[in-house]
Amino acid sequence: MNKSRGRPRGRPDTRTHIAQAARGLFLRHGYRATTLRAVAAEAGVDSALISYHFGSKKGLFGEVLQLHCAQSFALTTALDGDLSELPDRILRAVTDLWEDTEFQQLSLQDDSVMTVLQEYLEHEVLGRLAEFLGGQDATERAVAAVTVIGGLIFTRYLNPLPSTARLSVADVHRILGPPLRAALQSRTRHASGRRSPAAPALPGAGFARR
Numbered sequence: 001m002n003k004s005r006g007r008p009r010g011r012p013d014t015r016t017h018i019a020q021a022a023r024g025l026f027l028r029h030g031y032r033a034t035t036l037r038a039v040a041a042e043a044g045v046d047s048a049l050i051s052y053h054f055g056s057k058k059g060l061f062g063e064v065l066q067l068h069c070a071q072s073f074a075l076t077t078a079l080d081g082d083l084s085e086l087p088d089r090i091l092r093a094v095t096d097l098w099e100d101t102e103f104q105q106l107s108l109q110d111d112s113v114m115t116v117l118q119e120y121l122e123h124e125v126l127g128r129l130a131e132f133l134g135g136q137d138a139t140e141r142a143v144a145a146v147t148v149i150g151g152l153i154f155t156r157y158l159n160p161l162p163s164t165a166r167l168s169v170a171d172v173h174r175i176l177g178p179p180l181r182a183a184l185q186s187r188t189r190h191a192s193g194r195r196s197p198a199a200p201a202l203p204g205a206g207f208a209r210r
Helices: 014-029 036-043 047-054 057-064 071-078 083-098 101-107 113-133 138-158 169-184
Strands: 187-189 195-197
Touching: 014 036, 014 047, 014 057, 036 047, 036 057, 047 057, 071 083, 071 113, 083 101, 083 138, 083 169, 113 138, 138 169
Parallel strands: none
Antiparallel strands: 187 195
C-alpha cells in the first residue's frame, strides 16, 4: 500500500519536529540555500507535510524564528493602509518583533542567525517593498528603507550600541521616522534625467504609488 501524502497521521508533534529540523538547517546553511526537500529529509517526513503545516518556506522560516511580525505577516500589514503612515507601520512592525523576549532569545542563540536574517531582508523584504512602491526608483527607495531598518536591528538588538539600546521604543520611532520617510519618498527627475528629491510635502505626504 502506498504511503498516504499530505495530511499528518498519528504524530501530534509533527509540526514541532519539522520546525526543529528546519531551524538547524537555516542556521547552518542560511535561508536561501535551505530547501523544503532538505528540511523534509532532515526531519524524516514527507515533504507534503511541510506545505500542509506551513504553506511555504517563508511560513516555515517565520515559524522557526517566531517571525509572527516578519515580512509575510507584519510587512503585509504595514503595506495595507494609509500610505502617509507607512513609515510608522514599518517601524512598529520591526520594534514589535525585536522587542519580543522570546524572539530575541532565539535570534541571539547563534551568530549564524545574522546570515539568515541578512538573506531574509535581501531576498524577501527588499523585493516585496520595491514591488509595492513601484516606479523607476522603487528598488533604490526599498534599499534605502531596508538600510534604515537593518541599521536599527543591528545597533539596537544584534550588536547594541549603548546610546541606541537605551532609547525607548517611542524615541526610536521619533528619531528614525523622518529618515525612513525620506527613504521611502518618491524622487522626481529633471528634464536632463538627473534625479532630485521631490518637492517638500506636508507631513505624511509623498507616498502615492507611481
